[in-house]
Amino acid sequence: MTANAARRLIQHYVDNFRRLPWRASPGNLPADPYRVWLSEVMLQQTTVATVAPRFERFVARWPTVEALAAASDEEILSGWAGLGYYARARNLIACAREVARRGGFPTTTADLRKLPGIGAYTSAAIAAIAFGERVAAVDTNVERVIARLHGLERADKAAISALALEMMPLEHPGDFVQAMMDLGATICRPRAPRCHSCPLESDCTALATGNPEAFPKRPPRAVRPHRHGLAFWIVRNGKVWLVRRPPKGLLGGMAALPGSEWSDAQPTGLQTIATVHHVFTHFSLDLHVTARGEPESHGWWQPLDRIEEAGLPTLYRKAIGAALANHDQLAV
DNA sequence: TACACGTGGGA
């Protein structure tokens, strides 16, 4: 039964193969470990639609891990700007330099796992897809597919991994890994799964219950607090004063408008040029843009007509856009 | 173990 299900799963993947820029065709191994690594890191918590063009830009600019390792921190962080989860970019830099120093990627899950930004899932994905190791890469897609297949409300990582490995064929583990993820992304979706199109329809315990969507059970979402912050608008001769944020923490290492610490309290008695609302994973923010005369911190003058070259994360890109819209009105 | 860590698109 299991072997048949796996065969059907992979056949469905081959028949519906989505030609994504980082993929080798099914059956072809090994894939370029640099491309597999870069795409897997970009895809952490990020959609295929968002990643695809960015991936193309990265490999065009830095075709090899050695090229990436030779780039400056600022170049790479700017290239990452807008993708989010910037610790990934910081780890990407450290990982590229370590891999270049060693002369290539390690080839096993265990050794890949030691590199910065490569955890349990990504190490397994690279090992399976680029090096043909027979190992289960358990992301949320695989977790959901396996949980539904076996009718498990609670998804224990180790149990899921064992069940996935049990189902995995001996040949072409990378195809199986990608087939599972594709099934989760396109058929076995969190909501409104397309069970009538699923190659595992006849094997699925969750479907047999009549409510496959209920598997696995999701924890309730935590309440998201709201905060406020100030951003200082310092302009001169068509240039705006920017700073680089501290290397760790939220938006760590990224270009930014200078400003205050963020707090729970709404600022009062403030002349604001613009206020932008932005939602982070664990809180939302109103950033109030307010004029200041002189720079007080270490930073640089960024020409406003070349603002997209600054590598601004979305929060500050939005804030500057809103400030410019109002600024232009005031200046008329 | 639980929390910090971004963003944009779809329902």
Next chain:
DNA sequence: TTCCCAAGTGT
């Protein structure tokens, strides 16, 4: 508008 959430990792 609001909520959900997408190929997780580090601490």
